[in-house]
Amino acid sequence: MTTVANLDRISVEVTPGEEALCLLEIRNDGSIVESYVVEVVGDAAAWTTAEPSLISVYPGTAERVSLYFRPPRSAQVPSGAVPYAVRVTPTENPAGLTVPEGVVHVLPFVDTTAEIVPRTSKGRWGARHEVAIDNRSNTPVQIAMTGSDPDNRLKLGFEPETLSITPGQAAFVKVRAKPRRLLWRGHPATLPFQVVVTPADAPPAALDAATVQTPILPRNLGRLIAALLVLLLLGAGLWMALVREVKSLAKEVTAEQLAPIAQKADEANENAKRAVNAAGATTAPGQPTPSAATTVPPSPALPGVPAGASAFARRLQTTVGTNGTRSDQYTVPTGKTFVLTDIFLQNPQGDEGRLDLIVDGTTVLTVALNNFRDLDYHMVSPMEVPAGKVISIRVTCRLAGAALPGTGGGGQCRDFALLSGYHRNQPSTPRP
Structure with missing residues (x-):
């Protein structure tokens, strides 16, 4: 070589x-x-x-x-x-x-940076911050978290208190700043504190932050209470006036409905007296006088139900598990027309999801379950459903509420729809 x-x-x-x-x-x-x-x-x-x-x-x-x-x-x-x-x-x-x-x-070297966000927080019971630590070293670094406030008015907690960060990685530490005493009234108080990030074999880094403690009771609480009392008094007065108006209107409606009945009863009594007088003129002395026959007028029809129609109500109900869909339906009988006047929806468990009312394949009403517990719809223009057509509800359960006592296990949506109205006979088609 x-x-x-x-x-x-x-x-x-x-x-x-x-x-x-x-x-x-x-x-x-x-x-x-x-x-x-x-x-x-x-x-x-x-x-x-x-x-x-x-x-x-x-x-x-x-x-x-x-x-x-x-x-x-x-x-x-x-x-x-x-x-x-x-x-x-x-x-x-x-x-x-x-x-x-x-x-x-x-050779190893240590180079870390730290930042706290937000720098200033706000809350009645305390606030949360987050410290982001970036390890720019070429070796893993052990970090210890400590904190203090100058007036000792805060309790500082860290999650976690110690951690290890690999080279080129970042880690996050949750900081909880909780006041030692509650602030019931007065002006908000600014409470400064300091978080110290201490890497092993390197000088510590101090991060300044603050939390603003707001009072539990608002400053204008007295005005709010006075305004609420005035509103309650006004509401009570309006309610009493409404009750008196409803009673007066009910009396007027009752009097109007009973007037024809009373008139017919007076006419029947007058006819009975005439019949008695006529019978007394032809009855021999000592014979008993025949009693007059009293005619009882027919009872009036239900309000809103036409003559010849029959009131009808049907309750549809569904029970379905989370993320499921189920329907219940009612088919109008042959020879009848169902006139739908009222819809009463019930969501007693507080389920979350969707409810659709479908008439003859067409969705006529869609509501979100989490928007109501009881919901009443009065049809200004009643909906007529011919014989053989189907009225159904379809419930899509996203999240079931807490089951009511006595209704079985939880985890299922239970929702109902009460359909009210009346049945009317369809006119018969003449044969050729």
Whole structure:
């Protein structure tokens, strides 16, 4: 072998962001002048420079090449031993290349940053903050969290209190700032505090923050109570006036409905008296007088139900599990027309989901279950459903509410619809 290459030291230590030097000696034992190409290979090649990278050596002499190790101060270059090799290739005799090997020890460094958000919070019972910690070191870092406030008016809690962060990663710590005493009335109070982030083998970082404690009772509570009392009194007065108006209207309606009945009863009594007088004129002395027959007028029809129609109500109900859909239906009987005047919906459990009212395949009403417990619809223009047509409700359960006592296990939506109105006979079609 005509080429000999040796490192002046096999092991080199270097701090990221700084520089370390190692010398490579190349000896030419051949008989001609030889040029050598020097290349660093391995993980250290990205931040290692050979100067010069091309060198000529006379026969029987030796020259030196400087190897400069300059790892960047970054988490991308982890601490520890990094093996490398130097490939020395003769240009005249490439087959005579030699590859000496060495190790670079990259020393650890600690570089962390921390930020607290929000810087200022607000709350009656306390507030929450979050500390973001970024590890820019090339080694894992142990972090300890502590805090204090100058007036000792806060209880500070951390979750977690200690943590380990890998190189190039970020971690988050929840901070709870709770006042030691409640503020019932008065002006909001600003309570400053400080969070200290302490990395192992590095100086701590102090983060300043504050929480604004607001009073539990608002400043204008007296005015609000007075306004509520005035509203209650006004509501009570309006309610009493409404009750009197309803009673008066009910009396008038009752009198109007009973007037024809009373008139018919008076006419029946008058006819009975005439019949008695006529019978008394033809009855012999000593014979009993026949009693007059009293005619009882028919009872009036229900309000809103036409003559010849019959009131009708049908309750539809569904029971379905979460994320399921179920329907219940009513089919109008043959020869009848169902006139729908009122719809009363019930959601006693407080289910969440959707309810659809479908008439003859057409959705006429859609409501969200979580918007009501009881819901009453009065049809200004009643809906007529012919014989054979279907009225149905379809319930899609998203989240079942708490089951009522005595209704079985939970986890199911239970919803109802009461359909009220009357049946009317359809006119018969004359035969040809």
